Amino acid sequence: MNIVIVENHIPFLEGGAERHTEGLREALLKVGHQVEIVRIPFNWYPKENLIKSAFIVRLLNFKNMGGKNIDLLIALRFPNYYIEHDRKVVWLIHPHKSAYELWDRPFIDLPRDPGGYVVREFILKMDKRYLRDAKKVFANSKTVAERLKRYIELEADVLYHPPPNAEKFHCKSYESFIFFPSRINPLKRQILAVDAMRYVKSDVKLLICGRPDNLDIYRELLETIKGLEGKVVYLGEVGEEEKIDLYARCLAVLFPTAEEDYGYVTLEAMLSKKAVITCVDSGGPTEFVEDGINGFVVEPKPEEIARAIDTLAQDINLAVKMGENAYEKIVSLHISWDFVVEKILEQV
Template identity: 45%
Template sequence: MRILIATTQVPFVRGGAEGLAEGLQHALRSHGHEAEIVALPFKWYPPKKILDNMLAWRLLDVTEASGVPVDLLIGLKFPAYLIPHPNKVLWILHQHRTAYELWDHPLGDLITWPDGVQVRDAVRQADRQLIPEAKAVFASSANVARRLKKFCDLEATPLYHPPPSAERFYCGPAEDYLFFPSRLTRLKRQSLVIEALTQTEQAVRVKFIGKADEPGYLQELTDLARKHKVSQRIDWLGHVTEDEKLRLYAHALGVIYPPLDEDYGYVTLEGMLASKPCITCEDSGAPLEFVHNEQTGLVTGATPSALAAAMDTLWTKREQACSWGNASRALYDQLNISWSEVVRRLLA
């Protein structure tokens, strides 16, 4: 089949969504299909730009290319999944979050604009009316499916996929650090980990990798660490090579990942592949689908004191941490997370 993958791209920002689109394209080609990614740049400010983006996708005609029909359209991100096509399947990574669960959250910006309510309502109306155009709707996680049901009363089937380079992860002897690999952005809550370090009883060390999404945010985090006098227990490694990332996973005592209501999150799955326990929070969303408290890691309250206690637990109970890590790898293997399964279900 000739298949198009529709998604959006914020220029110069790369995260899990980009890896997913590329992984899906590779998987479809590996199964004998022609597959291309169609992406438009996305800008969400001022809010009127969101409506412009929605309209742009609705105006596109991708039913054929060079006179040859496009057999299937797979929509991933808002507003790309609004694109019309007679044979469309959606695999929703997330909706426009500030119009939904982040609407009245301190990290939500849409509510602060004079036309925020009107744009929010337009986004919700479009989702309710146009998502059902698809012949099948999948979600990247049960958490995303839950939101879709809660806000739009629409059903979606959770469909997990492996992180990039899944086959290359390995486990090595644990060293004296916890690992937090992620883009530096407020929703990932690196600041919460810094604040937790001020309350640990042990000399816990944390290695961070990733680039900041917004100018000045890394400086804000380093200033916070300096203010709390924990700078000497933190390594800011920035962008690292894939080989170095794999090594850091392999030798970590555990993974720490406390985002706010995450859509999916490769970090949790990458930790599982490296046989590492993960610390996450009760409000972290999709990681809770994989991190089972005191079985494959630790689930804690989203407060510095609670997170500090969990970090101390991994630091002092290393045999237990190793056991939880092995259990997390076993769980990953049980879940049958593979690109072959993704292709089978999307094309069924």
């Protein structure tokens, strides 16, 4: 089949969504299909661009391109699931978050004014209408599926997928540092993690790595670390092999993100036999982390995170046991690209 995966293109920004898309392409190529990723430029500023983007993709023709029929269209994010196609499958990474779960959060990019309200209502109505045009809607996590159900009364099947390089993650040791790999972004809550280290009593460090989304966020992180240089280390952006090694050697993984859609960090930690500390409002990670069994699910407060870190730092046997439980949990779910491809192609 000729398959097109439609995704957003946001210059200078790369994260889990981009790796998700590449993983899907490789999995479909592996079983013999012709697959192209078509990336459509996307900009959410100013807010009026969200409405313009919706109308632009409605005008696009993906039924036949370059004289070839497109047998299957797979859309992953807003607004690309508005594209018309007789064989359209949506595997939703997330809808436009600011119109959904972030509307009442401080990280919003839609202002709470009449204009922002109008744009939000437009997105919710368009989603409610055009997502139902798809032959099937999958969500990449229970968290995303629950948002669709809550906001637009749409049912979606959950379809998990493995992180990139899943087979390379392993456990080497349990050294005296907590690892926090993620893009530096307010929603990931690196500042909260640094603040938690002010309350940690144990002789354990926090190692943070990841690329900042912008210079202001980078400066804020460095400013917050001042005075904690002996307890917090920012490594900058590290390569894949170094990241895998840090997972393999850390005591545990901290991932206190807010409203995460899925979260590769959680799966990568579990494949490395490491306990995960996350928060009650972290979304996707809470689907895998069982409090007190393979990690901790705590309130997003520095003192609570510090208490969880100290619990593991002061009992290495507990950290090892929780890490083993984490590995058993992720293996038991049988998450694979083969299953993903099978479920998507069932719709054609």
